[in-house]
Every structure is written in structure tokens, then in C-alpha cells.
Amino acid sequence: MGEKTIVLGVIGSDVHAVGLRVLDYALRSAGFDVVNIGVLSSQEDFIKAALETGARAILVSSLYGHAELDCQGFKEKLIEAGLGDILLYIGGNLGVGKKSWEEVEKRFKELGFHRVYPPKTMPDEVIKDLKEDLNIG
């Protein structure tokens, strides 16, 4: 663990585990040290895991459509915990209803996420971005 440590989990009351497994596998294969905190994880669970493991990024997954609610105040809590600089990604089924993707992305960026991914994003894209953002080859 160390420079390539990232925390991965499904936020809120969401129990969808399949995508998480896929991401876990892909990220590990790409050389990352994955701290997978599993489904039904609260904001606090993410923060605690990142603190202990010295992670450089948090990847939030959400499928059930309540991500926006679940992520309210997350960035503020990270700042509070001294993790204001940590890289924050989110992906999945983030908006319910007829909102355009641009609108959804904008909302989550306002919540403090550095990158926001729509459904059907391939793990390779996330891995490429992570490497770039973390300056690792």
C-alpha cells in the first residue's frame, strides 16, 4: 500500500455489488492497492478508511439513484477530517428522471467530485484518468 492506494465503495443504502466487484478487479489488475469497503457504506466509512490507509483517491459507486442525497456534505466532511486534497470520483446511475448528463455532472462537481462518470463507462477510462490525476505511470 502507499502511493497507489484508493478507497472504493457503494455509498448509502445501496446494495449493488456487481459493478463494485468489476471495478475492484480492474483497478487491482492495473496495479492499484484497492481498499474495497463494500456496499451500504456511509460517508464516514469512506473517510475512516481513507484516513487509516493514507489513500490518495476515493471512488464512489452508486446505482440506485439516490447518490446526490447520499453525497451531500461529503466534501465538507473530508475537509474536516484533513482529507480536503484527496481525489474524489463518482460513477454509476447518478440521476433519476429526465435530467441531461451535463446537468448531472455539474451537480456532482458542485458537490466536490473531481470526475463524474455516466453509466456504461469502462474501467479503463477511470484507470487512465486516475493515473493521470495521481501522476503515476
Place this chain on the structure above:
Amino acid sequence: MLGIFIDFGSTFTKAVAFDLDKEEIIGKAKTPSTVEIDVTLGLKSVLEEIHRQTGKRLESFKLKRACSSAKGGLKIIAIGLVPDLTAEAAKRAALGAGGKVIKVYSFELTNEDLKEIENLKPDLIILAGGTDGGNKYYPLINAFKISEISLDAPIIYAGNRTIAKEIEEILKRSGKEVWITENVMPEFGRLNISPVQEYIREIFISKLIYAKGLEKAQSFINSIVMPTPLAVLRACEGFSKIFGETILVDIGGATTDVCSISYGKPTQSGVIWKGLPEPYVKRTVEGDLGVRVSVLSLWEAVGEEKWKEFLGELNSYKNKVKLLSEKTDFLPIDESDFYLDYILSYHAIKLAVERHCGYLETLYTPMGITYLQYGKDLTEVKNLIGTGGPLVYNPYNISALKSALYDEKTPFILKPKNPKIFLDKEYIFFAIGLLSEIFPEKAVNILKKYVVEISY
């Protein structure tokens, strides 16, 4: 072969003598502890009593071993990073090694914390924090801060291994005694507490015996080999090897200990297990629940409403409880004393087991109701054992012990539902634990003989 086992407790010094060939108890003795003056006084007195009962002098006993919880037990301070992660892991390591955790600190130690640590005078400090390769800042800063205070307790470092060398240097430079071992949480969510526990025991044997003034007893007894709670835990482990998953309640004047030898996995479907993984052998200690030294905090923890339900008018009891808290070696004399001790034990056990067991939390998700389990599910544990003076010597012990059972009024607290109940009626658990390291089979046979199942 004959064997004698001594427990240097904080209130009483106890001895049990066995004929190990016949696997029988041949003598038992108990006297108020004299550790504060001279540990050998109490020891000589119990040996005298054993001689009176068996006609055997100490020389006749081939196996002589002792455990101790004298002078406040093995006082440990646990320091970690996140309260429910590495700090909790360090705490569990200490408890499972038979220690008495006097304080747990998380994040960065403040000046007030440091002053408090100096005043608390621990026997041992466990410093943890960060997974391997994880956080370095907190363990380092805490090591720096500890290096600056006046403290001669040994420090076990069991945090992020990347910085172990640096931590060792920081602490050694200021003349502290440092023991470096594996991380209590090498990766996120994985508990690794046995390496720390081995060191705790080693430090106990090599140093703390002297710090507690027990070394004079060493010339009588070959060795004081472990803290008393660890001996009880070992006996419980031996018991569970024959009888299956077990929960043990050990009630005393100052604390109520609960040990579970169980995986504690969810027993119902659709339950998701959250939180830190549970150690198979788990011990918790409730420092506020006891029937003498801690009786006032027990009184408070339960609340007067509850006491009224059981005792009726409280005025006379209040005085009596206060008396018990002052006269800590008081032994019940008449019926009313026994009854009060029973009611006190009942509630101490009830609360201690509730705190030890896991619980379920209901979660309403868009996919329906889900249950989260925190801690161990002990509903299907096969055996419940009761030990400790207030229980063993009380005629109402079975009723008191039943408070450890599952209660339909609080269905989310995962207490044992239908266990067999056993009572350590000869009060020999510590001796069994001490014996089990040398002759595990004999220990088991004696256990079977003297720890009896009770029908209820």
C-alpha cells in the same frame, strides 16, 4: 503428580491444589490479598491452609503456576488513529491478552491527553495507527509526543510498518523501552492481534511481575505466567473445544468480564455484517459494572426505575449499596445480603452481555428492508458459563446468570437464545487455564468433572 495453582487477585489470593493423576481437586484456599504489604504473606497463608487440608507441603507439588491481577491488573493504554478502526483493534488486542484497558486515544494526542497518560501510570502502552503503507502522520506525531513525557512503561508499536524503524528511533532516543511488532490492522478491515498479544504476555512475565512487587512470590511458585483474565480465557477456549461455541461471564467486585469463543457470523439470511471483523476469541471488560468497587456506577448505569422494579422501596438499599462500595471485601451474611448481591449481579451481567453481543439495525432501502449486524451474533452459541465470586457463592446464581439470555423485548440484541448453562461452582477456571498450557487433556478432564451443567 500434584499441582498447585495460585491467583494473586486484587482482593483475594486463591489457591487450588489438584491430584493430576486422579484429576481431582484435593484442596482449596482463599485469603485477602497482601500485595500492598508483602505478597508472600497471603501466599504463605493459603499454602498453610492447603497443607491443613491435604497434608502436603509446597515441595510435594511438582507443578506450581500462578496468575495475577493484583494492583489493578495489567493496566494498558491503547492509542490508534480512527476510533473504530486501529484504536479499536489495539483495544481488542489488549483485552484479549488479559489486560485492563484504562484509556483509549485516537487521532493526535493533545497536551491534556499526554498529562493524563502520565497521571494514569499505565503498565504498558500500545501505539497503533495506519494500515501498512497507510497513514504515517498520526503514529509519528504520537510517538514524538510520547517520547517527550516522563513515563517508564514499555511501549509496543503495532501500527503502520513503513515507519516502524523511525518510531523505534524516536522513542529509543528519549530512553523509552520500545517493542516493535506487526500491525494490529495490516490492511484495511483485517485484524491481526496475536503478535501484540504475545508481546504483552512476554512483557508481563519479564517485567511487570517486578513492577508489581510479585517477584518475591517467584521463589515459592515457579512462575507467574499470565494475567488472571488470560488464564480464564484459556480455560474457556479449552471448554469450547469440547463443547462448542461458548460465552463466559465472569463477575467480580470491580468489573464484569464477558468472553465469547465464537465466530459470531449472522445466523439469519439477508443480514449484512458491518464494522471491524470480530476476533474468534473476544473479551470485553465493563469497568463500571461490578458488585463492590464499581457498585455505585452499576447503580447509576441501570437507573433507579429499574431497581425499583426489582427491589421495591429503595431507601434502605441505597445505604447498603454505598456500604458495599466502601467495604469491598464484604461477603454476604444473611438472606437479604445474598438477595441484594443477586439483584446486583443480575443487572451487571445483563448489561455486560448486552454490550458484548452484537446488535441488528434495520435499514429501509429502495429494495426493501435490510438488516445491518454490528458485532457478534451469539444467538446460537451452545454454552453459557458463569464464574466469579458473587455468582459462584450465591444461591440465586442461576437466576442471575439467566440475565445473559436473549430477551424477546429487545429482539435486536443478539444474546444467546438457548444455550446449556454451566457453573464454575468450584471456582477453578483460572487454575484450569494455567494447567491447560502444560497438560491440556488433564485440564479438559478436570473441567468436565467440576464445571457442571445446570438445568433451567
